[in-house]
Amino acid sequence: MTDDSDITDGSSVVDPVDGRTPPAVAVVDAQSPGNVGTIARAMKNFGFEELLLVDPPELDPEGEAYGFAGHAREDVLPNADEIGFDHLVENYHTIGCTAVTNEDDRSHTRFPYSTPAELADRLPTVEAPTALVFGRERVGLTNEELARIDEICSIPANADYPVLNLGQAATITLYELRNLALGDATQLPDLERVRAPEPTIDRVYDQWADLLAEINHPEEKREKTMRMLRRVFGRADLTEREANTLLGLLRRATERPAEK
Template sequence: MIAVAVVDAETPGNVGTIARSMKNFGLSELLLVDPPELDPDGEAYGFAGQAREDILPAARTVSFDHLVEHYHTVACTAVPNEDANNHVRYPAVTPSDLAASLQDVDGDVCVVFGRERVGLYNDELARCDEICSIPASADYPVLNLGQAATIVLYELRELTVERNQHPDSLHTTAEAAAVEGLHDEFGRFLDAIEHTEEKQAKTRRMFRRLLGRARPTGRETRTMRGLLRQARQRIERGSD
């Protein structure tokens, strides 16, 4: 299942536009983080088309923590003219590659869109499993929120509108909570080896991106977590 989340939208009309695009391309679960008021007689419902009958009124308000804890998260963001060593926004897949990237994810996926003016904050991007960015002119790479969502959701149509045409995959991705447990253990491991404090956030982001692309199975996740725990415990005993 693929859900869509909109974080801290300022304009109700953009929420309605995204709901309409979801209806167009076979998605139904809309999650809102810090949403504006959505008046049934206002522009959100006016822009939503037929989505005003089901998707928009059924939208759930959740926290950003909820997204990270319960979904394989894909953050959609502009990639400005930055060095590719910026591990907050890189590596990023394009919308045209996103469906292929997600087709083996058996757990729930959430595609996350951010604010109209500034998009998702860096600390939010750092907590997501994958980054998706729409290639655009370097002179003006930032798209309107509703436009960006429509482009991304269109490219996901083979997983939503045409999802029944895909054969079952033998790869079963670990549940989001299990992957988060592995991230927590990796953080404790970094503390145990006294990894430089100012480099820890960057290292953890790199590890999150790596796991996001690899999509480990439940068994792989448990094994890696166990290995990190054993290594950490040996280091801690040796330092006593």
């Protein structure tokens, strides 16, 4: 880790998608090295790279933090910067994450707040280096710290037990904000690209119509039945492989009576 003397402007790796810098992740006074490692791993999962540590625990390369970090032990964790809280709030647009919010606008320490999903839509408009700030395992961020932070984020949860583990809270938040770091570069394929072409889907419908006729489905009900099938398969977004498999099954079902 480096200290805050090596950090001057809150800069980080620029997001190749839109030229913006993804938010940094700051952890204030964490007590468990394992939680720091868990957060580093979540950052690696969702494309975040800049980890800022305020009063961190000892992070032994042979210890719990690196053990929990997964592949983040290779870059995110060893490249983490140790900084002071003053430096954090002076050089970043800060978003403090808390489970406890005020119920109305009579106090502005923990209210108003945004959910992580709302932040995902709004943060791209912030023209400043940003940092998501997570607090201690037991008490989170203090009111004094939150009073110096620019805005508040809270995860919707069960009102009877809204407090999440530090690592869990960070993972959920980073997941919701992943597009700020990854853009469209995720592991999952684009469903629009694998959806069966319309001519193939039309053949599925034609085969269904043939099957309804073959089994003597009441003629006055066929139009309604076909409309229902179109709605079902329209919601399903069949892949080409799925559509071809259905075509084969329907064809065999249609031809089977003729074989007897």
